[in-house]
Amino acid sequence: MTRHAFRRGAHSTASSEKVSISLGSNVGNRVSAICKALDEVRQFANVCRTSFLYESPPMYVEEQPALLNAACEIETTLELLDVLQAVKRVEKKFGRDQKSVGYGPRSIDLDIIAYGERLVQTSDDKLVIPHPRRAERDFVLRPLSDNSEDCQIPRTDGTKRSAVDLLSYLLGGETDCNLVKVTPTNTGKLLKWGSHTLLMGIINATPDSFSDGGENNRVSSALRRAEEFAKFDFDVLDIGGQSTRPGAETVGANEELKRVLAITDAIRREFPSLIISTDTFDASVASEMVAHGAEINNDVAATQSTQSGGRRHGRAITCSKDAEDEVVTNLKRVGVQKPLGRRHKGKVDGVGNGPELCGCKRKCVRSCCTSSGRLPPICHFTAIWQTCLP
Numbered sequence: 188m189t190r191h192a193f194r195r196g197a198h199s200t201a202s203s204e205k206v207s208i209s210l211g212s213n214v215g216n217r218v219s220a221i222c223k224a225l226d227e228v229r230q231f232a233n234v235c236r237t238s239f240l241y242e243s244p245p246m247y248v249e250e251q252p253a254l255l256n257a258a259c260e261i262e263t264t265l266e267l268l269d270v271l272q273a274v275k276r277v278e279k280k281f282g283r284d285q286k287s288v289g290y291g292p293r294s295i296d297l298d299i300i301a302y303g304e305r306l307v308q309t310s311d312d313k314l315v316i317p318h319p320r321r322a323e324r325d326f327v328l329r330p331l332s333d334n335s336e337d338c339q340i341p342r343t344d345g346t347k348r349s350a351v352d353l354l355s356y357l358l359g360g361e362t363d364c365n366l367v368k369v370t371p372t373n374t375g376k377l378l379k380w381g382s383h384t385l386l387m388g389i390i391n392a393t394p395d396s397f398s399d400g401g402e403n404n405r406v407s408s409a410l411r412r413a414e415e416f417a418k419f420d421f422d423v424l425d426i427g428g429q430s431t432r433p434g435a436e437t438v439g440a441n442e443e444l445k446r447v448l449a450i451t452d453a454i455r456r457e458f459p460s461l462i463i464s465t466d467t468f469d470a471s472v473a474s475e476m477v478a479h480g481a482e483i484n485n486d487v488a489a490t491q492s493t494q495s496g497g498r499r500h501g502r503a504i505t506c507s508k509d510a511e512d513e514v515v516t517n518l519k520r521v522g523v524q525k526p527l528g529r530r531h532k533g534k535v536d537g538v539g540n541g542p543e544l545c546g547c548k549r550k551c552v553r554s555c556c557t558s559s560g561r562l563p564p565i566c567h568f569t570a571i572w573q574t575c576l577p
C-alpha cells in the first residue's frame with residue numbers, strides 16, 4: 188500500500204475490534220471450503236461467532252452454480268489493512284485468482300463487512316469499510332443477522348443500522364429471502380431447512396432404553412428395524428448405545444462402541460441411502476461412528492458432557508470428520524420437541540412409536556416443518572411422539 192487517504196478512523200488501536208466477515212463459495216466442496224477458510228481465519232484472529240450456512244442463488248452473474256454463504260464475527264488487534272491482507276492470503280491459499288471474472292465462480296470469497304464502527308475508504312478503493320455493497324446483499328445480511336442482532340454497522344451520515352434492520356429494509360418488511368438455511372452432514376450432504384422434513388427413526392442398541400431397550404441390540408434385529416423404517420420412507424436412523432434414561436448408568440466408550448459399531452456397519456452396508464446419526468454424548472464414540480459412515484452427530488448434551496470435554500457447541504457450520512469439534516443437531520437446544528408437540532397435539536398423538544406411523548400422519552409430520560420453515564430439517568420421531576402424549 189503506497190498512499191491512501193482515509194476518510195475516518197484509519198489507524199489501529201491497541202485494543203481489539205469486532206470484525207464481521209462474510210464468506211462464500213461455489214466451486215468444489217463448498218462446505219469444506221467454508222470450514223477450512225474459518226480454520227484459516229482462526230490462525231490470525233479469535234473467531235467469536237459463526238452463522239448458519241445458507242445456499243443462495245448467485246447475484247449479479249446468474250449463470251454459475253449456487254453459492255454457500257456464511258458469516259463470522261472475529262475479534263482481533265490486527266490493523267484493518269492487515270486483516271484485509273490476511274483474508275486475501277486465505278483466498279490465495281484456496282487458489283483464488285484475483286484476476287478472474289468479476290462476480291464469477293469462486294472457491295472462496297472473504298469480504299470484510301465491518302470493522303468495529305469505523306468508516307474507511309482508501310483513495311484507490313483497495314479498502315472500503317463497511318463493505319459498500321452490504322445493504323443490497325441478502326447473502327451477507329442474513330448470515331450476519333445470525334451472529335448478532337445488535338451489531339451496528341455505521342453509515343456515512345453518522346447513523347448506524349443493524350444487519351437485521353438492513354435485511355428487513357432490503358426485503359421490504361418480508362422475512363423470506365432467496366436463501367435456504369442448510370445443515371451439512373459429515374459427508375457434505377446438505378439438509379435443507381424448511382423444505383421437507385426428514386423423519387428420523389431411532390435404533391437404541393441398548394439393553395435398557397425406555398423406548399425400545401433390549402429390542403435392537405443385536406445386528407439382526409437392528410437390521411430388521413432399519414428395514415421397517417426404510418420401508419416407511421424414513422430418512423435418518425439415529426443409532427445409540429448409551430441410554431439417556433434418567434439415572435441410567437454411563438457405560439463408557441468401549442461398551443458403547445461394542446454396542447453400536449457392528450450395527451452401524453451393517454446398516455451402512457444394507458441401507459446406503461439412509462442418513463446415519465450418532466446418538467451419543469461421548470465425542471470419542473461420535474468420532475468412531477463418523478469413521479464408520481455416520482453423517483450426523485446428535486449429541487443431546489451439545490458437547491457439554493464431561494465425555495465431550497466440555498467443548499463449546501458449534502452452531503451449524505459443522506461438517507468435518509473431526510467429531511470432537513462437531514455437533515450438528517442438538518434437539519434440545521433447537522427446541523424441536525416442544526413446538527412440534529404443541530402444534531400437533533391431538534393430530535399425531537397416539538399413533539405409535541415407530542415406523543407404524545400411517546402414511547397420512549407421516550405427511551402431517553413432514554409438512555409441519557415445511558410450513559414453518561423455522562425448524563431444523565429433521566424430526567426426531569420418538570421425540571414427536573413423546574411430546575404428543577396427553
Ligand SMILES: Nc1ncnc2c1ncn2[C@@H]1O[C@H](COP(=O)(O)OP(=O)(O)OP(=O)(O)O)[C@@H](O)[C@H]1O
Nearest residue numbers: 289290296297298299300312313314315316318320
Ligand atoms: N471491505 C472489503 N473487503 C474485501 N475486499 C475489499 C473491501 N473493500 C475493498 N476491497 C477490495 O476489493 C477487491 C476485490 O475484492 P473481491 O475479489 O473480494 O471482489 P468480489 O468478491 O468479486 O466483489 P465484491 O467486493 O463486490 O464482493 C479486493 O482486492 C480488495 O482490495
Ligand SMILES: Nc1nc2c(c(=O)[nH]1)N=C(CO)CN2
Nearest residue numbers: 211243244245246254290326
Ligand atoms: N449468492 C451470492 N451471490 C454472489 C456472491 C455470494 O457470495 N453469494 N458473491 C459475489 C461477489 O462477492 C457475487 N454474487
